[in-house]
Amino acid sequence: MAGKNHDRIFDLALVREQTLRIRDLRGFQKSHSVPAESTNRTIQFVARIAEQDLGQDLDQYFDSLRRAFNYSRRQLVVSEPTGGVAAIETPEFEYRIVATQSDSVPTEVVMRRQVSRFADLDVVKSEEFSRAFGSLFNAVELTFAKPLLVEDVIDWVEEQSGDGALIDYDRTALWCSITLRGIPGGVLHVQADCLKVSTAAPNLAPELLQVLEQFRRELPKIDRWLSE
Template identity: 30%
Template sequence: MNSHRARFNLPPIETNPPVEGPANQSRIVGSTLGRIRKLGGYQKHHHVPDSQNDAAQNFVRKVGQADVKAAADQLYGDIRSLFGYKRREFDYSCEDGFAWIKTPDFDLQIRVDQCSEDPKNYILTTEIVALHTDAIAADERFHACFTHHCDQLVVDFAMPVQVEDKIDAIEDIPELADALTYEPDGSAFELKLPQLDLLIQVNESGMTFSLLTLRDLGKLLDHSQKAFDILASAQFGLRL
């Protein structure tokens, strides 16, 4: 792990892979779902898309720009209030349904997209893509700012994993086997760990950590680290 990253042994959260080669990357993510017709820029003469294509995606980003800006402006204000950054320490941009906020301690983005599962819905996503200091992931101000916006820690694998092999490895670990469920074709699995209030979902391209109960970003990050340590100590064999 790079020394300037947060305290996790999980993969670093960063926008660009390290120069020495591809590596797994982590993101802190949250999203809300809604009907496209409810977006701020939607007008009576507009038509709700009934399929998914580039034109529909561009339309959603156009009519959702006001919603993205409202969310970004609110977060900008919350961050400034909690962390006391000066204006020149921020890098803020918002256009075409996409916002970036860069600070001395972390970078985040907010975007609106057409929902991939229902063309009549939008999904508004808040994603923390970089942590720049060791302490920020444990900072209560960071948790207070993002608990209601982000509820998942997502690890994107640099290379696809053999999910069936991971299922076999877990089934050989008595303390984990009972917590395991998986697809009949072995394409994905879940680990439900009530003692950590944690759900872990894995497919060939990545894994997602989320809490089983109420949102709490500090708890999510801490318990995700504990779960990773359990898997590592059990020689689970998932190279992160």
């Protein structure tokens, strides 16, 4: 979608975020204490003890990508776990996993898996991509090169979309979320720096893109928001 018709878009990512208890990380030892708050020290601690989990994830998707796309060793550039981040760069895209201590629940860690930096978005629709990742992701995220006015989105939806839309937002209009009667299970989340479409359950990547297209059809102003 990025290009001259959607100049605001900086990148598109397929995303899945999952939480687990810090004590369930493979690097957590009996001598460790579960953090009661989130500080620079505890964030670094969680990133360090998550390295085994990140390494196991790299092993899984290195093998999956190599088999699905028939990549050679040299075509897969691996960034080993460090600072809570690990990645595999392929000729078509980058797979990345990030482990971060939860801001809201300091006893938990958020595992964010994403594929982004696509050379050609058509690869998402390929059988190879589906074989490599299956139904891993539950969201499509568009990040912006310049900020979006969330107030404009809220005002337009409230004035134009009718009874088929439900919108929620905070009092300072930092974010809003939109659900449409014709798209069961789909939610459009909007912030100044990103737009995300999520589904209630994980889906194959082409199906997630179809949900994004449904929102674009039902809310035609989306394309204008992305290109202004």
